Amino acid sequence: LVRVTFGMPDPAKRDQLRRDEASQQTGGRITLTVAEQKLDSHLRKLKLQEMSAAQFPPALHFFKAKRLIEKSPVYKILQKMPKGAALHIHSTSMVSVEWLVKNVTYRPHCYICFTWDNSVRFLFSDRQPFPRWDCFYWQLLETLRARLGDPTGFDYSLMQHLTLFTESPESEYPTQDIVWEKFEKAFIVAAGLISHAPVLKDYVYKGLQELYYDNIMYLELRCGLSRTYELDGTIHDKVLTLKIFHEVTQKFVQDYPDFLGARIIISAHRALGVSEVKAAVKEAIQLQKDFPDVVAGFDIVGREDDGKTLWFFREALSLPAQLGSMLPFFFHAGETDDEGSDVDQNILDALLFNTSRIGHGYALAHHPLAKELSRKGNIAVELCPISNQVLKLVSDLRNHPAVVLMSEGHPLVISSDDPSLFGTSGLSYDFYQAFVGIGGLKANLGTLKELASNSIRYSSLPANLKNKLYGMWLKKWDLFVAKNS
Amino acid sequence: LVRVTFGMPDPAKRDQLRRDEASQQTGGRITLTVAEQKLDSHLRKLKLQEMSAAQFPPALHFFKAKRLIEKSPVYKILQKMPKGAALHIHSTSMVSVEWLVKNVTYRPHCYICFTWDNSVRFLFSDRQPFPRWDCFYWQLLETLRARLGDPTGFDYSLMQHLTLFTESPESEYPTQDIVWEKFEKAFIVAAGLISHAPVLKDYVYKGLQELYYDNIMYLELRCGLSRTYELDGTIHDKVLTLKIFHEVTQKFVQDYPDFLGARIIISAHRALGVSEVKAAVKEAIQLQKDFPDVVAGFDIVGREDDGKTLWFFREALSLPAQLGSMLPFFFHAGETDDEGSDVDQNILDALLFNTSRIGHGYALAHHPLAKELSRKGNIAVELCPISNQVLKLVSDLRNHPAVVLMSEGHPLVISSDDPSLFGTSGLSYDFYQAFVGIGGLKANLGTLKELASNSIRYSSLPANLKNKLYGMWLKKWDLFVAKNS
Ligand SMILES: [Zn+2]
């Protein structure tokens, strides 16, 4: 171990051991340039201040920490940092609810209906919509707003239907069940707005812009490819959703040439049956053939703790291999704290079905064998700290199991999961939590550099585009370091 | 990895992987007898019920979970289970506060003083005690109680000074600083009672009894060896404290021959300076020579986050080797969530100074190199889950980093740290948290068997006594299994 002379461990050897351990962590083997070292010690000083303040944001619920984080000098640097790619975001929650309410619901022909379970539905229509089983009475929002005395309060109430964000998260969401119920409800509310074809176009553009403004250059979006509709009630094919996404992305890249693009991971909900997921896999295989630049792969989404396991869908998940397709999987797995349950085994099955990355992998650190397989196979974990906290897997982020993964240099990328639901935008909030809370004082600029470059390395892009993106990112990175050191 | 035929992983190989992983966990390699298997499936059924109930005790603050745990059928079995040894308990908190108040403070000549900081002091004296800097006015408790209308309420208020236990832990202890302040205060309050020589005798006996009733057979007690005093103000030498402990233990073993005994780990507080700790180490070396059957080793105690590091005391800690003594160390280390701080490095230094076990080791899972050293060196972690939760390192015990250690079969023993402060008694509460919360559904009877036998294996006992204790324990274990399967 370390030579002990006269009872005293050799201080030089002790330092060596400490450095050896530090080199194992994420970014621990990166040699920093002089400029990077300068920025690194600046960041360390700022982080120390934050750790000794009365309130430590990663220890608080994010909804209470948000304002503190926004004031944090560390956060402000992270905002400016080129973060590479966002690899785990869901399409129904990529744009802030302020925009959805203040812009989209103010558009003409927007109808609203208040449901019996205290929720709302939206619908764009050029005539009075028919009653539906969950919606008997549709009102034109324009008319309703004209009659209301307090449009600000009303708009705020609409926003509350679209996000989990609240001032009192502990009392509003006492259990995982309750927070997940609200979570799934919010998606349904948003759907009526987003799946209106003209809105979807603006929505995707706006979503890319929010990422771009947070210094992100590429996106892989989990998307269920819901059908879009028109004012006259026409319902389009799923392919149109894909086409809209593709066209808007192309337009966006034209407008912002230092943004590389976006791809879709087609997602089926685990509430479906095996035969429906089979159909979804087949469809994804076809769409990937038809749109190889747009479709990155396939995933099964929805709450794991409540839902069917990956193994339950094994017939569907073995279809690509049977059909000679190379459709990659990007499975959510291990988003649970129910150790030893069947759900807890999703991670191993994700790996057995050759997943390309693991969404969340919250339970991975508790599975030594799966962890080894993931590491050896270079299967990165998509770490979404704020999502895990808001969905009540962990309260103090210093206890997030990713602390273990980060200390071992496990392949990791940072993402935001459902930014609009959690009241975030871009990746900076999640990077803050990973850097300050999960990484602690150990995490340094090398950690950040590796996390950002990991997002390119573990993306689904072909090698040539990875290289291109990496080159673009590195230029921005060096500029960022030069400006901030 | 696993042969994939026609896109489908081989179910038999998949099962093999799951078993391989399960075999890595604590107790994963123990082959259960038929009777043990029967008890194991019974326990599993009970645990499943507990996990699906509305409130899951390990996810709640222990002070709110305590009553639920006491009703739990799993807990009732754990109470009956022979748990081996308690290796991490502090002498000032080994007996329930009910006994201290209802028995000790009712003894004659007991004086009380109310301090300016809303605390109290106790003193036994055959005359009116002199005022001290912190205590101007001493009242005879007997007289005071006779004047009070509500002795029950008064006694309850005295208990509150001696324990952290409260119905509203979140509001009373909003931060680590506040809970630690109360923690250190409670020790000072207890000291006046416990260090009265006649009380100490009963106290030690009572403490051993509480362990014995919880089916524990051996104790290693952290003890600062405070000097004891008599009614007439005589203050005894530290050696008497050791002698009292030894004599009472011998008496107890006579009375309860299936209890093996108890040893002391002499503890110095980290608030001391280097030269004082040097003196304490020298004294411990001498006492170990004089009482080899009683003194197990040496430790430095007190809050790590606030205090000096082990490395700060390196001159003192290298003394035994310099003086040719084999005084073993049993260091508290890594009882922190401040990652990357100097305090966070205590674990590595504990290992470099050849610690025999690690007290808490809360941060160990975040230190891959130290973890490897601890595993290879067979340095067991003394896991005290309730202590970590009450002292606010973690709220939901499913996020305790020992989940990682347990899944990897890291050397572990379970202990209770400061039972009277946390409102526990014996080890059953902590075993419950480790078995149900930290171990989850994965933990089984093999886990319990290994944890219990670990407490013997990693004790400081010489080989012959370890074997004797193991034999005694195994007999009890088999009886326990036979009775409960
Ligand atoms: Zn997700």
Ligand SMILES: [Zn+2]
């Ligand atoms: Zn302790």
